[in-house]
Amino acid sequence: MNSTLKSMLIAAAAITSVSAFAQDKATLDLLVKKGIITAEERAKTLQTAAATKTASGMDRVFIKEAGANRLTFSGRIQGQWEMADYSETVSGVETQGVDLNTILMRRLYLGAKVDVGAGFSGELVWNFADKSGAGAADKAVVTMESQVGKFDLGYQKVNFGQEENTSSSALYTVERSMVTRYWAESNNGRRVGFGARHVGLHYSNKVVIGEGGPGTLAYGAAIVDAVQGYSSASTNDFGYYANVSFDWKPLGTTVGINFGLTPSGATSATGGAVTAVNGKIAMAEGFNPYFKYVTGDLTVLGEYIVTALDASSTSTSNRGYLDRDPSGYNLTLAYKLSENLEAVARYSALDTDGRGQKVSDGFREVTTTGTADSTYDKSHSIFVGLNYYFNKNNAKIQFGYEKAKLEDRITGYSSGVATINSAAHADADIFRLQAQVLF
Numbered sequence: 001m002n003s004t005l006k007s008m009l010i011a012a013a014a015i016t017s018v019s020a021f022a023q024d025k026a027t028l029d030l031l032v033k034k035g036i037i038t039a040e041e042r043a044k045t046l047q048t049a050a051a052t053k054t055a056s057g058m059d060r061v062f063i064k065e066a067g068a069n070r071l072t073f074s075g076r077i078q079g080q081w082e083m084a085d086y087s088e089t090v091s092g093v094e095t096q097g098v099d100l101n102t103i104l105m106r107r108l109y110l111g112a113k114v115d116v117g118a119g120f121s122g123e124l125v126w127n128f129a130d131k132s133g134a135g136a137a138d139k140a141v142v143t144m145e146s147q148v149g150k151f152d153l154g155y156q157k158v159n160f161g162q163e164e165n166t167s168s169s170a171l172y173t174v175e176r177s178m179v180t181r182y183w184a185e186s187n188n189g190r191r192v193g194f195g196a197r198h199v200g201l202h203y204s205n206k207v208v209i210g211e212g213g214p215g216t217l218a219y220g221a222a223i224v225d226a227v228q229g230y231s232s233a234s235t236n237d238f239g240y241y242a243n244v245s246f247d248w249k250p251l252g253t254t255v256g257i258n259f260g261l262t263p264s265g266a267t268s269a270t271g272g273a274v275t276a277v278n279g280k281i282a283m284a285e286g287f288n289p290y291f292k293y294v295t296g297d298l299t300v301l302g303e304y305i306v307t308a309l310d311a312s313s314t315s316t317s318n319r320g321y322l323d324r325d326p327s328g329y330n331l332t333l334a335y336k337l338s339e340n341l342e343a344v345a346r347y348s349a350l351d352t353d354g355r356g357q358k359v360s361d362g363f364r365e366v367t368t369t370g371t372a373d374s375t376y377d378k379s380h381s382i383f384v385g386l387n388y389y390f391n392k393n394n395a396k397i398q399f400g401y402e403k404a405k406l407e408d409r410i411t412g413y414s415s416g417v418a419t420i421n422s423a424a425h426a427d428a429d430i431f432r433l434q435a436q437v438l439f
Contacts, residue, residue, distance in 0.1 A: 069115040074125075076109035076169055080434045084366045086359055088374055088426040090409065097373075100365055105129045106434060107168060109138060119145045137230050141202075149205030149220075155230040156202060158222045159243035160184075160195035160258045162290035162303040163330055169393050172299075172334045173383050174400045174432040177348040178362025179328035183286070183305055186228055190356045190375065192307055192326065193228055194260060194286055198239060200224025218256075219244040226262045237263045252294035260286040283310040297336035304329045309355070324353045334387075342387040344400070349380040354418035356410050359428055363404065366428060376406035377420060381428075394438045404428040 028042045037045075082104070086097035111125035121143045130136035141154035159165055163176050164184040176184070187193025204220035219242075226237035245256025262284050290303035306327040328350035335343050350357065356375040360367045385400025409424035 069117050071112065071114045074109075074111040074113070075439045076107055077437045078106040078108075078129075078168075078434055080104055080106040080174070080432060082365060082430070082432045084363070084428060084430040086366055086426065086428045088424070090374070090421070090424040097359075098367055100367075100430075102365070104365075111139070121145075138197075140230065149203055152202040152204075153200075155197055155199045157197050158195055158202070158224060158239070158241040158260065159220055160241060160260050160286060160288055161305065162256075162258075162288070162292075162301065163332075164195055169436065169438055172301075172332055172342075172344045172387065173346055173385060174398045174434050175364060175402075177330050177346060177383070178357075178379060178381060178404065179305065179330050179348045179350050181362050181364075182326065182328060182350055182352075182357065183307065185361070188361070190352070190358065191361050192284065192309070192355075194262065194284060194307060196228055197230070198222070198224035198226075198228060199230050200238070214249045216247045216249075217244070218247070239263075254292040256290055258286075258288040258290075260284075260288075284308070285310075299332075299334040301332040301334075302330065324355045326350070326352045326355055340389050342389070344383070344385045344387060346383040347380070348383075349378075351378050353377075354410070354413075356418070357406065359404075359406060359426060363402075363428060363430060366430065374424065374426065375410045376426060377408035377410055377418060379404060379406040381405070393436070396436050398432075398434045398436070400432050402428075402430040402432075404430070 025046060028037070028045060031037045032039055032042050080103070082100060082102060084100035086100075088095050088097065106129060108128040109125055110128065111123065113121060113123040115121045123139060123141055123143065124137070125139040126135055127138045128135045137155060139154075139156045141152040141156050143153075144151045157165055161180050161184055163171070163180045168176075181191070183192050183194045184196040185191050185193065200223050202220070202222045202224070204218070207217045209215035209217055221243075222239075222241040224239050224241070226239040239260065239262030241258070241260045243256065243258045245254060247254040284307055286305065286307035288303060288305045291301070293300045304327070306325060309324040309326070328348065330346060330348045332344070332346040337343055350362070354377060356377060357379055358373065358375055362379060362381075381402055381404035383400055383402040385398060387396060387398045389396045404427070406426040406428075407422070407424075409421040409426075410418045411421050412419045
C-alpha cells in the first residue's frame with residue numbers, strides 16, 4: 001500500500017511539474033521531510049519533470065523563471081455599432097452625404113508586461129483591430145523605474161491632450177472629440193498630427209505633497225521622433241514635450257498643462273494644396289492647459305488646446321503660406337445617476353484659423369464624396385450619452401448621440417488667406433453604441 005501511494009505521489013508530481021515546477025519542488029521537499037520518498041527519488045522526479053518540460057517546448061514558449069519576476073497579460077475588447085447622417089448646405093441647396101450604418105470591432109488589444117527585476121520591465125500592447133488588417137503596435141516600451149522617476153524607452157503616447165491621454169477604456173464618451181482628433185490623429189494637411197504616439201525617451205515622476213499625502217505633483221518630459229508612428233525613420237527631426245500637473249484631493253481638483261515643440265508636427269507628405277518648405281512645417285508649438293473637478297457624483301473636465309504653426313511656405317496660394325494658430329476646447333460633465341448608471345455631456349469647439357477641417361477629420365467613419373466633401377474653418381459639437389457599468393470599467397455599455405456643425409466653408413486661398421463662404425455649413429448626426437470587456 002505504501003509503495004503504491006509512493007508511486008502515485010511521484011507520478012502526480014512529475015505530471016504537474018510541467019506547469020508548476022517551483023511549487024512541485026516545494027511539495028517534493030515536504031515529502032522527503034515526511035519520509036514518504038527518499039532524496040534520490042526527489043532528485044530523479046525533478047530531473048524527469050525538467051526533461052518533460054523541455055521536450056514539451058515550455059522553455060521556448062514561456063519566459064524562464066530565472067529571467068523574470070512576473071509576467072502579466074491584459075486585454076481589451078470593444079464592439080461598436082454606429083450610424084451617422086451627414087449633409088452640406090451651400091447657397092441654400094442641401095446635399096446629402098454618405099450614410100453610415102455599420103457594426104465593427106472598435107478595439108482588440110492584447111498586452112503583455114514582464115518584470116525582469118532591478119527596476120526594469122518591458123511592455124507590448126498590440127491592436128488586432130487596426131484597419132491595416134495585420135494589426136499595429138499600440139505600445140512598446142522598455143521601462144526603468146528608479147528613485148528619480150520612471151524612464152520609458154520606446155513607443156507610446158506623449159502627454160498632449162487631456163482626452164487623448166485618457167485611456168480609451170476609461171473615456172466618458174464613446175469616442176474622443178473632433179478637437180482631440182484634430183491634434184492627435186495623423187497629419188493629412190489639415191489635421192496637425194501633433195500629439196499621440198511617438199518613439200523616443202519618455203520620463204515621468206510623482207511627488208506626494210502635504211501631511212498624509214493629500215496632494216500629488218506629477219511632471220514629465222519626452223524627446224521623441226517628431227513624426228508619429230513607430231517605424232517612420234523619415235526625418236532627422238526631434239520633438240520635445242513636457243507636462244506638469246497638481247492633484248489636490250481635499251478639493252477634488254486636478255490642474256495641469258502640457259507643452260510640445262516639434263519641427264514636423266504638421267508635416268504634409270501628400271498635402272495637395274498644402275505645401276511647405278522641404279515638405280514640412282518649420283515649427284509647431286502647442287499648449288494644452290486642463291483641469292478635472294470631482295464633487296460627489298459630479299465630474300467636470302475641461303481642456304484648451306492651441307498650436308502655433310510656423311508654415312515657412314514659399315507659395316502664396318495655399319493655407320501653408322501664413323502662420324496658423326488653430327485652437328479648440330472640450331468641456332465634459334459626467335453625473336452618476338446610480339451606482340451603475342451615468343449620464344454624460346460634452347461640448348467641443350474648434351477654430352482651425354484657416355487651415356481647414358473636413359467632417360472625416362473629426363469623426364470616425366463619417367466619410368464624404370463629391371460635392372458633399374468641403375473643407376470648413378470652424379466646427380462645434382455637443383455629445384449626450386449614458387454609460388452603464390456592470391463591473392466598473394471592466395464591463396460596461398456606452399450609448400451616445402453627437403450633433404455637429406461645421407461652418408465657414410473654405411473655397412480657396414488668396415496670398416495664403418482663406419476665402420470663406422460664411423453662408424455654407426454642414427451638419428452631422430451620429431449615434432454610437434459600444435460594449436467593453438477588460439481583462
